[in-house]
Amino acid sequence: MRAPAGRIVAGAVVQGTSHLATGRGCQDAFRAASSPDGSALILAVADGAGSRERSALGAHLAVDVACRLLAADPPSADAGPAEWAAWLGERAGAVLDAYLLGVRALLGAEGQGSGAGEGSQGPAGAAEEGTLAAALAAALVRPPWVAFLQVGDCFGAVLTRQDGEQEQCRLALPAQHPADFLSTPGARDRVVTSVLHERWLSGVVLATDGCAPLALDHPSVLGLPVESGPLPSPRFFQPLAAALRANGGNAEPLRALLSGPQAARSGDDLTVLCALSPGGGPWS
Template sequence: MDPAVEWRVHGVSVEGYRHRRSGTPCQDAWLSREFGPPEAPVTVLAVADGAGSRSRSDEGSALAVRLAAAGFARRAAERPRTAAGVRSALREAFLDVRDEFLRRTGPDAKEFATTLTVVVLAPDWIGHLSVGDGFVVLRAGTVDGVPQFHLLPQPDAASEYSNETVFLTSAEAERSVRTACVRDPGVDGVLLSTDGLAQLALSWADGRPQQPKPSFVAAMLRSLDSPGEDPEEDERALAVLLRSDQLTAVNADDKTLLRAVRR
């Protein structure tokens, strides 16, 4: 990858229909952080989805992305060079984040339960770590002029026979976490989301996501490739879309969309 590459980043979280109706705060959160020298910047992207059944999950998701932005930046600053080194750094960052999350939330940690999905955009690699049901899609290359999209591997379920979501606070979180290292200079777009957009962005079979839906992902990244003159208006328009009846009919949960495209 080009060490000098810069990324345009935009994220938005909106409360789902059920939460709007009940006045419940949005339990999703996102955060991005750029650090390092201008000639070799690193960007950390994080999204989190608080457990709807837990009383303080909105606080948990916000805490998780804050800790992730700092913790993964710290590990990425060590500049791992090999794929194995990247995956090891990602796992160490996850353990750092999880330990600090549990320390801060104390005996009530389960009330802060949240998923966590992180992408690290480094000069010569892209790292991915996820626990729970968030997902990441990369845009890389074209075939006959058509952009190609790739779904990164998702974490395992709580068990082979369970659809239960694993959270940062779950006992099985450490063994369920999934990491990946991508070395492809053709990657020019990244989309992270919580499960509120999974039915819209991904195709499914046997209860598992199989691949991205090109039309949806392409539209979401294309609008960031060519943003309007008024960023605030672009954000309002995206929030309106995510709250629309059309999308709510597919999934009424909170929705988060975090995107990054090469400038």
């Protein structure tokens, strides 16, 4: 997509080495879109379950549904936390419903079920729906707000830069249980939603779990206990943001990074999608 004015958007997906070795196709997907008025940007990455035969299709369906539904009537930048949280909760349910409807249509069950709500598996059945299983992380960026939606082990980070200081990164959307997918029975109970108001926001990054060895550090690196959870690696996020800004958003540095020897450690598909302020300072 063409990035809205004042924003750099870049994404790349690289097939994992274990997938190449076994002749298995890439099961990741990403997509970016903008709201109808161009004031908000939507990012989505999805990771198809490696053991499911049609999960690549499920991943593409997931990012398409998330971008389409998160673009619909987001709150204004002047709205308060309660309005943002209510909107995101409603959109999360809509994404799950639309994903299951899409799965059933792809399986030839369109129009035969009683609806896409929780507990309505339809004639295709939960087992068939699971063949398209995918994890999802999505974000709507309308500075200073970021609204996150997540099911499963994709993760997300935000970049910030206060005046005169170096750009900082924090993990805003830690990975959840790797066995959670949009098609998992009870998925509504596993959806994670989060709304951030960040005055100094300078970037948002989403990634699939194959990127974890490259993008995240163990807490022991900073002498923290394991309970602190993974930390965004300063060797990944800030240098990547600087490289993308320097070349105007050309994704080649990102693709090269995901194809390098360190990235190959995971063996899994790797996908990263970024939205950055061009100058490195906060979005206006």
